[in-house]
Amino acid sequence: AQTVTQSQPEMSVQEAETVTLSCTYDTSESDYYLFWYKQPPSRQMILVIRQEAYKQQNATENRFSVNFQKAAKSFSLKISDSQLGDAAMYFCAYRAGTASKLTFGTGTRLQVTL
Amino acid sequence: NAGVTQTPKFQVLKTGQSMTLQCAQDMNHEYMSWYRQDPGMGLRLIHYSVGAGITDQGEVPNGYNVSRSTTEDFPLRLLSAAPSQTSVYFCASSRPGTGDGYTFGSGTRLTVV
Numbered sequence: 001a002q003t004v005t006q007s008q009p010e011m012s013v014q015e016a017e018t019v020t021l022s023c024t025y026d027t028s029e030s031d032y033y034l035f036w037y038k039q040p041p042s043r044q045m046i047l048v049i050r051q052e053a054y055k056q057q058n059a060t061e062n063r064f065s066v067n068f069q070k071a072a073k074s075f076s077l078k079i080s081d082s083q084l085g086d087a088a089m090y091f092c093a094y095r096a097g098t099a100s101k102l103t104f105g106t107g108t109r110l111q112v113t114l
Numbered sequence: 115n116a117g118v119t120q121t122p123k124f125q126v127l128k129t130g131q132s133m134t135l136q137c138a139q140d141m142n143h144e145y146m147s148w149y150r151q152d153p154g155m156g157l158r159l160i161h162y163s164v165g166a167g168i169t170d171q172g173e174v175p176n177g178y179n180v181s182r183s184t185t186e187d188f189p190l191r192l193l194s195a196a197p198s199q200t201s202v203y204f205c206a207s208s209r210p211g212t213g214d215g216y217t218f219g220s221g222t223r224l225t226v227v
Contacts, residue, residue: 006156009154043221044220044221045204045206050213050214098210098211100147100164101159101172102147102216104156104157106155107156
């Protein structure tokens, strides 16, 4: 079974600084997708960024980028120029290529301080 | 474009009561899922469906039933509520075979007393 591990329950970053959230996963599949979701206090789950395993190039979305290390099964999220609105729970998630199920890590709570 | 609509947003139940959490999506997604979110445990899959008439169990199915009579709707039934079912519940939907992330509803906070 696939597993997703987020080893940092909480992280803190100062406004305008850069922070990296860690995620590792375990799978025997070769075709899969990885995601980072943001959950602000509103509770809404918001897709931040998506990575296709067959693409070597790391995905980027504005201030959000990933470091995808396929051999190491690592998928970290880097937030640049952190803003107060980035404060949220962040979940890493995995989906096998043709599967319907999404597997989540336990989440990292990010605090952004002035 | 409503996306995924969950009702109710909040609910308090007494132990032993039953209820149905409603979920509807208007994106013609074939895949739908129910998750529960508990502190320190992330989101865990309860039941999922790959199309109308097809459902299957996820990681934590005990105490819950689902059905999928239409593509749009995927209700979750609590048969006899227990305090251990106090949680936040999310419904989500996705297209099949595209690697898309799921689109989530806004969640239901359920308290069982």
